[in-house]
Amino acid sequence: MSNATPLRPPAFRRSEPDARRADLIAATARVLAREGTGGTSVRAIAVEAGVSPGLVGHYFAGIDALVAATYAHVEHTVSEALDAAVAVAGPNPRARLDAFVTASFSPPIASGELLATWTAFWSLVRSRPDIARQHDEQYAAFRARLEALLAECGLPAARLRHAAIAITALVDGLWLELCLSPVGLSPEAFSADEAGAIARSVLDALISTGRSAG
Amino acid sequence: MSNATPLRPPAFRRSEPDARRADLIAATARVLAREGTGGTSVRAIAVEAGVSPGLVGHYFAGIDALVAATYAHVEHTVSEALDAAVAVAGPNPRARLDAFVTASFSPPIASGELLATWTAFWSLVRSRPDIARQHDEQYAAFRARLEALLAECGLPAARLRHAAIAITALVDGLWLELCLSPVGLSPEAFSADEAGAIARSVLDALISTGRSAG
DNA sequence: GCAGTTGTTGTACGACTGTCCAACAAGCTT
DNA sequence: AAGCTTGTTGGACAGTCGTACAACAACTGC
Numbered sequence: 001m002s003n004a005t006p007l008r009p010p011a012f013r014r015s016e017p018d019a020r021r022a023d024l025i026a027a028t029a030r031v032l033a034r035e036g037t038g039g040t041s042v043r044a045i046a047v048e049a050g051v052s053p054g055l056v057g058h059y060f061a062g063i064d065a066l067v068a069a070t071y072a073h074v075e076h077t078v079s080e081a082l083d084a085a086v087a088v089a090g091p092n093p094r095a096r097l098d099a100f101v102t103a104s105f106s107p108p109i110a111s112g113e114l115l116a117t118w119t120a121f122w123s124l125v126r127s128r129p130d131i132a133r134q135h136d137e138q139y140a141a142f143r144a145r146l147e148a149l150l151a152e153c154g155l156p157a158a159r160l161r162h163a164a165i166a167i168t169a170l171v172d173g174l175w176l177e178l179c180l181s182p183v184g185l186s187p188e189a190f191s192a193d194e195a196g197a198i199a200r201s202v203l204d205a206l207i208s209t210g211r212s213a214g
Numbered sequence: 215m216s217n218a219t220p221l222r223p224p225a226f227r228r229s230e231p232d233a234r235r236a237d238l239i240a241a242t243a244r245v246l247a248r249e250g251t252g253g254t255s256v257r258a259i260a261v262e263a264g265v266s267p268g269l270v271g272h273y274f275a276g277i278d279a280l281v282a283a284t285y286a287h288v289e290h291t292v293s294e295a296l297d298a299a300v301a302v303a304g305p306n307p308r309a310r311l312d313a314f315v316t317a318s319f320s321p322p323i324a325s326g327e328l329l330a331t332w333t334a335f336w337s338l339v340r341s342r343p344d345i346a347r348q349h350d351e352q353y354a355a356f357r358a359r360l361e362a363l364l365a366e367c368g369l370p371a372a373r374l375r376h377a378a379i380a381i382t383a384l385v386d387g388l389w390l391e392l393c394l395s396p397v398g399l400s401p402e403a404f405s406a407d408e409a410g411a412i413a414r415s416v417l418d419a420l421i422s423t424g425r426s427a428g
Numbered sequence: 429g430c431a432g433t434t435g436t437t438g439t440a441c442g443a444c445t446g447t448c449c450a451a452c453a454a455g456c457t458t
Numbered sequence: 459a460a461g462c463t464t465g466t467t468g469g470a471c472a473g474t475c476g477t478a479c480a481a482c483a484a485c486t487g488c
Contacts, residue, residue, distance in 0.1 A: 011482090011483070038338075043474085057476080057477060057478075119337045123250060124252075136395055162411070168391075176383075177353065180340075188357075194379070224453085225466090255445065267446095268447090269467080276446075
């Protein structure tokens with residue numbers, strides 16, 4: 001007998017709070033992508049993360065808070081992808097703007113898998129003031145970046161706000177429809193390339209109008 | 215003793231199937247508006263409609279089918295409101311287009327109460343092929359009407375498709391943000407009037423570009 | 429090696445979900 | 459007035475939901 005108490009592997013591993021939080025958020029994003037809003041529950045997330053269901057409650061006040069944190073994380077990923085696309089576009093202002101909208105309709109941003117995260121979050125905005133505030137902040141940040149890019153292109157300051165709202169809405173609307181109707185499934189659907197071309201042509205129209213008339 | 219069997223009012227009233235269907239759909243719309251997506255259940259809808267919960271299953275295959283029917287009905291209402299706005303705008307093509315976008319941001323279309331119906335529907339699109347088809351059809355109809363209005367304005371046929379996609383996305387994006395951030399609650403939020411002005415200025419840019427360049 | 433800390437487990441709990449169906453009754457037909 | 463059709467009821471059903479909590483165990487510091 002070499003060992004009276006057979007040494008078995010640990011039943012679980014401890015994690016640093018931040019790492020575990022990140023794990024749970026990533027698991028939530030995967031479940032939302034795979035199962036959709038309706039199939040996303042505390043238990044499904046716990047299984048996906050390989051932890052006990054009780055742990056979710058230990059790190060997040062509730063399922064709503066977890067969804068909100070997941071939205072914040074996904075939006076952060078999107079922001080980084082957009083910044084990276086703008087950075088590689090070089091110094092030309094218009095090229096940077098084009099890179100911004102093109103990236104908005106390319107993976108990993110334009111992916112039907114992200115849609116459930118957005119709809120789940122939107123469902124909470126109207127009933128939860130704290131989540132409404134989170135939405136406002138993230139929307140404001142998104143619009144501010146677009147305003148900066150438009151300012152670089154020489155758009156007069158007086159038109160910046162409306163132009164940024166317009167392009168944000170245009171990109172959001174195209175992105176939403178792109179996620180809802182992936183090309184190939186429906187005969188009328190437009191492709192990511194088309195969405196980019198459309199957004200760029202609206203940018204053309206807005207910027208040239210601004211220059212000739214303002 | 216006037217009556218051995220006291221005559222009591224009927225315990226319930228029968229309805230024509232179509233009328234009852236319409237009642238249930240209207241009740242679903244109200245519950246979605248009041249309680250949000252999360253609070254919308256078969257029982258809540260039955261209470262709102264003043265019927266027994268079992269009746270819901272008698273008329274609709276499931277809660278998903280009822281949500282889809284509610285979406286179809288609300289979108290029909292929206293379409294009629296848009297048509298009415300265009301009709302009263304008179305014969306001038308550009309005035310008709312302006313009326314279209316202005317109405318898109320006015321009651322009863324731009325109302326936060328409608329948002330839950332849309333998010334609930336969007337949540338079903340990716341997992342239910344039949345609902346995806348319904349979305350494609352209603353989106354195509356929406357875009358077709360916009361194409362007709364743009365054609366009246368003299369936009370060349372080659373640019374009609376992209377212009378209609380652009381304006382549809384722009385209006386959708388503005389509408390969504392308008393519902394998510396009612397002006398007054400957030401300092402940066404834009405108003406319905408602003409949304410209309412923004413959409414009309416993009417129309418200006420698109421149409422004038424089309425005329426001068428092609 | 430032995431506490432002490434605390435991340436983690438697993439389950440119990442009550443409330444709620446969607447679906448189903450046998451019994452009932454409203455209103456039309458005869 | 460009696461019968462029939464069928465819209466309607468109301469509860470049963472199995473399942474899932476989110477949350478709470480006592481017990482357990484992995485790791486830290488001693």
